[in-house]
Amino acid sequence: MGVELALKPYRRRFAQPLQTAHGPWMWREGLLIRLEDSLGRVGYGEVAPIPWFGSESVAEALAFCQAQGSEWRSHPVPAELPATQFGLESAMAELAAENFDIWQEPSSTAICGLLPAGERALAIAPQRFAQGHRTLKWKIGVHPITDEIHWLNQLVQALPLDARLRLDANGGLSSAQAKQWLVACDRVNTNPQLATIEYLEQPLPPDQLTEMTALGNGYQTAIALDESVATVAQLENCWDQGWRGVFVVKPAIAGSPQELEAFCQKNLPRLVFSSAFETVIGRRAALAIAARCSPAPAPALGFGTQGWFADNWDTLTPAELWERL
């Protein structure tokens, strides 16, 4: 059965640059995939790489897909192209599914609201709460640590008691700064009058797993790995090295969805699913994986990424988005 593959690269601009310890992110580049079989069934997929997390670039994904031509199904996607593995496998899964369009976007209470880095988080947090989010995520390691810890203390004073806060350092802290942050987090988490800090995400670079394990054992506040576990291979490696803290998983850059689901079902890890700032096409596939891998009660989904771009693509269906490009 012939399956035709069509590709559409895209670029979309953040309304405001996303500030993280990796630096400002202004443009999200990606690649949409459309498959159609001889029966007229269609499947969409998305390649949404994050090269600074270790994935391939859009150019590498495009070169691979174009080089395959009509033979694209006869060659396995190399492990070095995890975002391409996700995109192609998701598109094939949708093509084979009876009807992918029974789609239900999760409610805001099930989604973690994303706050801008810096002091602006103080003004945006109430808006996220008003939108229904009860878990919020704040990027740290962007401004001087004394300023950020000062803003943290203001933020938790302003949040309702049932709020949960995730702090994401994107591997940008030194060991001393990570300890400074964990002291500040434990001070909040031992005060029953304040909101809870759910975890400190990727405090150190991925090559410092031993230090992060020690931090996890030395403080009350949990540590989550993100950049350390970007692919299924890295998930398995950290698991095999004994990591039992939180695993933040971005399905769009993790590689094969089937392999990811197998890892989840085999090990039942403490998982938080996270967006790669993909479009509706990648989002639906990633959230479908999260739904299959997250036993209730699941932690809030790290998919508060809609509305961060300067376009209206988040309001479109996959077919409408494909036609728009």
Ligand SMILES: O=C(O)CCC(=O)C1=CC=C[C@@H](O)[C@@H]1C(=O)O
């Ligand atoms: O995880 C979330 O809640 C939202 C997604 C998110 O924070 C990220 C997506 C992609 C790259 C990073 O800037 C960032 C992260 O590090 O988790």
Ligand SMILES: [Mg+2]
């Ligand atoms: Mg992160």
